[in-house]
Amino acid sequence: MIVKQSDVAANALLIIPEDADDLFTLRRIIGRGDYAVADTTRVLKQQSDYGRPNKGERVKVRLTIRVDRVELDASVNRLRISGTITQTSNELVSKGMHHALSVQAGDILTVDKGRKWQDMELRLLRRSGDASSSFILVAIDTQEAAVARVTGTHVKIIPNIYSGQHGKRYAAKNASLDSFFSDIAKTVASVLSERDKIIIFGPGETRRKFYNILDKNGLPKERAQVVDGVDVAGEDGIFVFLRSSAMKEAMSASKLATVSAMLDQVMLMVNRGENKYAIGLKDIANAADIKAxxxxxxxxxxxKTAEEEDVVRLLNSVEAYGARTFAVDSSTDIGLRVSSLGGMVALLRYAMR
Incomplete structure (x- = not known):
């Protein structure tokens, strides 16, 4: 998340969410009565004296709305901010009308609290803004490769790239690996950002051959590493890597590795019969009441099982006294494991029973 001071007002911040985690952070800090400023579009219809209004023209307009409601959509990829228009850059758009801003990753939003920001709110923004590097994963062998981008705890996989190589049992002429490597490099370049690190793995020596030609294909070799211990390529290789000890070592500074280690700790406590954990919204809410x-x-x-506002209130209450919160989704094995445990798991400061 990119956060800067805005010139709209003394207490206004310009915010650019970069992923789904950032959108949920915004969901937690924007509240009823705040002011949100963003560029949006409205359909303006011309009304004639004796006829029906025409279909109208969609125009771009900058609106300031006083927030009444904030909610995430079902896929958690879009934030909907509803409220009453208080300021507009187009005189044809009337003040006092109701409007809903739709915010996605990459959109620019200005938030004005009308007061000094609370420490907890600033801490949430700072944590998103200081997020560790994202990672580009390349699972490769001589026949196929998959590329994935890991941001926070979210994984986006690009479909397999095939080399056209045949197995040793076939006498047909094989396609050039140079062309295969070039296609993979172009795919990596299309999703690579300035702070991303590249991790290459897979069976055999193909992974090292691809690493050796990174600079020839315009990729930063100094930000790449080859990882051993994952002998599967393609999309399956991505998922195997994300469940492996190699991931925790290669991505030790990442949020995904942190959350994976925490979940393993919970499972270990369950097996040992220790009680320094809570599972499910009800038990966690009880632990939050005593700041555990x-x-x-x-x-x-x-x-799907709890009211969004109740979840947000709980998370904000524990953040206020120094606890940490991590969102995961079903794009990873970790997200599926948390979902199978009721959608929420907590580590406790001390045993409750």
């Missing part, structure tokens, strides 16, 4: 929460992991499935 150390950290919480929750998945997007929690919103």
């Amino acid at each position: 929460i150390e950290s919480i992991i929750f998945s997007d499935t929690i919103f």
Whole structure:
């Protein structure tokens, strides 16, 4: 998340969410009565004296709305901010009308609290803004490769790229690996950002051959590494890597590795019969009431069984006394594991029973 001081007002911040985690952070800090400023579109219809209004023209307009409601959509990829228009850059758009801003990753939003920002709110923004590097994963062998981008705890996989190589049992002429490597490099370049690191793995020596030609294909070799211990390529290789000890070592500074280690700790406590954990919204809420929460992991499935506002209130209350919260989704094995445990798991400061 990119956060800067805005010139709209003394207490206004310009915010650019970069992924789904950032959108949920905004969901937690924007409240009723705040002011949100963003560029949007409205359909303006011309009304004639004796006829029906025409279909209208969609125009771009900058609106300031006083927030009445904030909610995530079902896929947690879009934030909807509803409220009353208080300022507009187009005189044809009337003040006092109701409007809903739709915010996605990459959109620019200005938020004015009309007061000094609370420490907890700034801490949430700072944590999103100081997020560790994202990672580009390349699972490769001589026949196929998959590329994935890991941001926070979210994984986006690009479909397999095939080399055209045949197995040793076939006498047909094989396609050039140079062309295969070039296609993979172009795919990596299309999703690579300035702070991303590249991790290459897979069976055999193909992974090292691809690493050796990174600079020839315009990719930063100094930000890449080859990882051993994952002998599967393609999309399956991506998922195997994300469940492996190699991931925790290669991505030790990442949010995904942190959450994976925390979840393993919970499972170990369960097996040992220790009670420094809580599972499910009800038990975690009880632990939060006595400030026993150390950290919480929750998945997007929690919103299917609990009210969004209740979840947000709980997470903000534990953040206020120093606990950490981590959102995961079903794009990873970790997200699926958390979902199977009721959508929310917590590590406790001390045993409750």
